[in-house]
Amino acid sequence: MPALRIVVAGAGGRMGRELVAAVGADPRFMLAAALDLAGSPAVGTQVAGVTIGSDIDAAVAAGDVLIDFTRPAGTLAHLAACARHGVAAVVGTTGMDDAQRATLREHATAIPIVFAANMSVGVTVLLSLVEQAARALGAGFDIEVVEMHHKHKVDAPSGTALRLGEAAAAGRGTSLAQAGVYARHGDTGERRVGTIGFAALRGGDVVGEHTVVFAGEGERVEITHRATSRQLFVNGALRAAEFVAAKRAAHCTGVFDMPDVLGLRG
Secondary structure, three states: OOOEEEEEOOOOOHHHHHHHHHHHHOOOEEEEEEEOOOOOOOOOOEEOOEEOEOOHHHHHHOOOEEEEOOOHHHHHHHHHHHHHHOOEEEEOOOOOOHHHHHHHHHHOOOOEEEEOOOOOHHHHHHHHHHHHHHHHHOOOOEEEEEEEEOOOOOOOOOHHHHHHHHHHHHHHOOOHHHHEEOOOOOOOOOOOOOOEEEEEEEOOOOOEEEEEEEEOOOOEEEEEEEEOOOHHHHHHHHHHHHHHHHHHHOOOOEEEOHHHHOOOOO
16 A cells, blocks of 8 residues: 655644654655745755645645644645645644634535544543533532643643533533633632633643543542643544545545544444
């Protein structure tokens, strides 16, 4: 079977460099192209025998699957090119607003896309546990989501924290739009029953830590996931790339997530 041709967006960034290294080291994959922003010092440099470029269409057209962990505006430009060229995509970009997510879904009418705020297998299981806990513990437990990331992260709360909030809300039979509380400052009054609070910490080189706290009377349940290396996200992204390539070969379109990749859908 020929190697899967991978295009890495943001190839000069932290995740991009790790993806490039992993693709180059795995015989199942071939680095077909590497992308970065025009004007980036990475453009024109060599990685794994490929020159990093800024021509989106040229890069995307060379591959079978694009892997993108960049920023929302760039990701949507890359997905538009994927839709034009019939290339599947794995997207781990966070910080998208509702309109940007809607645009992503529009592109998914033409191509298959795996879209997940966190590609970790452990986080995928964590989401299921949080929904179950919220359902079982009931309204007598207050829910808080606490996350910490490195000082360079630009969005807050993290995409994974928001997904955990959505899972907790689903377990409660509500929505995050109704229950979410994202900031507290000054005289806030007592905690409103049924809310799901968020706290975002930033500092150092923390890869990613997420804790969901269920605080009841006389007892507290905490469920935590700690990422100690970006390699876990790389491994998940490559697993997702194989999944979405199979969907492309079968002429399937739509938005998929990590439970689909791991075969966890009922």
